[in-house]
Amino acid sequence: MKSPKTGSSWGWLFLIWPLLAWSGESTLRGTGDLGVIIERGSGRILIVNTSSNSIVQRVDGLGDLSHASVVFSRDQRYAYVFGRDGGLSKVDILQGTLEKHIKQSGNSIGGAISQDGRLIAVANYEPGGLKVFSADTLEQVADIPAVYDGDKLSKVVGIADLPGSRFIYSLFDADQIWIADIHDAKTPQVEKFVGVGRAPYDGLVTPDGRYYLAGLFGEDGIALLDTWQPRRGVRRILANYGQGEQKLPVYKMPHLRGWAVAGQRIYLPAVGRHEVLVAEMPSAKEVARIAVRGQPVFVVARPDGRQVWVNFAFPDNGFVQVIDTLTNQIIQTLEPGKAILHLEFTPRGEAVWVSARDDNKVVIYDTANFAKLAELPAENPSGIFFTARAHRIGF
C-alpha cells in the first residue's frame, strides 16, 4: 500500500490507519490452541500457542503469582488468574492486555468458573470464605464467609465447579465440605457436610463432575462425596492413605488437583512415599502400588489415559517419570531441568509442556516417542494452563 505524498492533511491519518487495522488483524485467530504460563516471581504471565510451540506475548502487573492458578471464559478469550495475594485478574489473551485486576482478599488459594461461564468463585484463606464475581465485570455478586463454631472463619481450599452454578470446596479449619449454589446470587444456598475428616487441605472433582475427593492433612484417608447422592453423606476411603502408621517426612504435600483418572482407575501420589497408588473407582479399593523415583507431587494422565506422568518433591524434583497404564510399568524417566513444578498436556495429548522453574524454561515433549520438541524461555515458570480447560468440568 502506497502512502500519499501530497494533498490534504488527512495524509498522516491515512498512514496511521493501516497500523490500527493491522493491530486488529494480528489477533484475528482461533483461541483453541492458546494457553497461559505463570511466571511465578514476576507477576507476569506468558500467552503461548500449542500449535507452533511458541510464546505469543507477555502480560504484566498481576501481583503475587506464587501458587497461582487459571480458569478460562467459555469463549476461551479471557484467562482469570488467581494470585496468592488475593488478586484476581482478567486477561484478554487475544490482545494480550490486562482487562481488569482487583484485590479481592488478603490471601487466596485458587478459584473456579461456573458451568455457564457467568461466575468466578475464589477460595480465600484471609478472610476465610468464598467470594463470587461476575465473569464479565469482576463485580462482586456474593460473599459467603466460611463461618464455624460461632464466629470463627475457616480457610477455604479445594474449590471446584459443579453443574448448575454450584461450587464445592472444603473448610480446612472446620473439617467441613460445602456446596454453594449461586443460581440466585442474592440468596446463595449452602449445603454443609460436617465432620468429614481432620483438616481437608485440597480437593478435586472427577472428570465427570460426580465425585468430590478431599485430601486430609490431619489424618489418614480421603473424604469422598458423591454429589449425585449428597444425602448419603461423606464417606472415608483409602483409609491407609496418608503418612500411615510410621510417620514419614513429607517434603511437599501432593496436589490432589493433579490426580490422574484413567479409565476406571485413579492414580494418586502416596504421601511421603516413593510410590504412586492405583485405586479402582468408585469403590476406591487400592489395586496396585507403583515404585517411583521420589515423593510424587503431580500425577497426571494423558487425555487418553494411556500414560500417567509424575513429577517429584525435592530432592528428586529434576525428574519426570512416565507410567504405562496398561502394564503399570515405568516406561520413561526424563530430566527436563531443575525444579519441575507443573505439567500440562495438549488437549488431545500429543504433547506435554513441563515447567522447570530453576532453569527458567518450559520444555515440550512428544508423548509418543518422548522426543524434545522445543524449549521456551520463561522466568521461574510454574503453572501451565491451556484453554481446553474452559470446556471441562471440575477445573
Place this chain on the structure above:
Amino acid sequence: MKSPKTGSSWGWLFLIWPLLAWSGESTLRGTGDLGVIIERGSGRILIVNTSSNSIVQRVDGLGDLSHASVVFSRDQRYAYVFGRDGGLSKVDILQGTLEKHIKQSGNSIGGAISQDGRLIAVANYEPGGLKVFSADTLEQVADIPAVYDGDKLSKVVGIADLPGSRFIYSLFDADQIWIADIHDAKTPQVEKFVGVGRAPYDGLVTPDGRYYLAGLFGEDGIALLDTWQPRRGVRRILANYGQGEQKLPVYKMPHLRGWAVAGQRIYLPAVGRHEVLVAEMPSAKEVARIAVRGQPVFVVARPDGRQVWVNFAFPDNGFVQVIDTLTNQIIQTLEPGKAILHLEFTPRGEAVWVSARDDNKVVIYDTANFAKLAELPAENPSGIFFTARAHRIGF
C-alpha cells in the same frame, strides 16, 4: 484497494477505513463458544454462538450436505465439512468465509482430523477408500484404496482418529477394520483385521480413544477392537445386539457415533426396538434395557454423564426423551418440533441444541430444568457441531 486519483480526495478513504478496521474488529473474538449447524438442503452452514444462543452468520456453496459432518482445527478457527457428494470444505468460522472447497470423491460418509491437527481423512464410498489431506491446504497427501478380494473396492465407514496420526475405519463390503498410520504420508502403514463380522456399517471410538466398536448390518452383535492391544484381535460383543431372532422392521439404522458413554456404562440404541440398552464397559455385558418412546436413533450423554438424551426414527421423530443415568428412569419427554435429526450439548452440558428439520428451526434447552431457552430459524437443519470437538479424541 483503489489508488487515489488526486491529493484532495483522501477524505473518502478516511471514511472507509474505519469500516475496514471494524470488519477486522468484529471478528476479534474467542472461538471456544462457536459451532456449526448444517442446513441440509441448501449446501449452507450456519455459524452459531453458544454464549448468546444466536446465529453469527451463514456460509454458502458447500455442495450436497445431506448426512454431512464436521470436524474442527485444533485452534478452533476452521471447520472442515464433509459432504455426501465427496465435497470437502474448509470454512473460516471467524470470518465466515469458505476458504477452500474440493470435490475429493463421488460419494463420502464422513471424516476425521488427526491428533496433531495436521491431517484430514475422508471415508469414501465411491471410490471406496481413505483419502488424506493437509489440513492447511487441502492438498491430498495420501490415498489408501480399500482393496479386498483381489481388485474389489469396499465402501469405507465409521472413521475415527486414534492417537499418533492414525485413523481407524471399517470396510462395509469386506468385513474388515483397518488402522492407517499416516505418520509418514508417503508410506502409510495399514494394519488390517479381517472377518470382523458381516457388513460393519458404522463405528466409534470410546472417549478415551481406546476401544473401537463397529455396528454390524449383516448379523447381530458388535465388533470390538482394543486398540491398545490390537494383537488380541477383534472380538464380538453384545451377541444379541441387532434385530435378534425375530426380525424387526428398522426405519433408520441407529448412529453409533451417537452412543453414550456415561461413567463405566454405554447406552446404545436397540436396533428396531423401542429400547435403549445399557452395557458395562469394558466387558460389554448388558445390564439393563430401558423402554422408550420409539426406535432410538441418537443416544447422547450430557458431558457429565448424568443424563442421556434420545431421539427417534419415524413415526416418533418429533419426540426427545431424557434418561437419568442414576436411576435409568425417563425423567422428561419433549416435543421440540418435526423431524428431530440431531442433538449437541454445550461443552460443559448446561444446554442442548436440537435440530427440527421439518420445522426449520433449532431449539435450545436448559438441561437442568428443561426450559426452552431459544429457537433459531434454520433451513432443514440436520447436524450440529460445536468447536469443543476439536479437543476430543475419536471425533
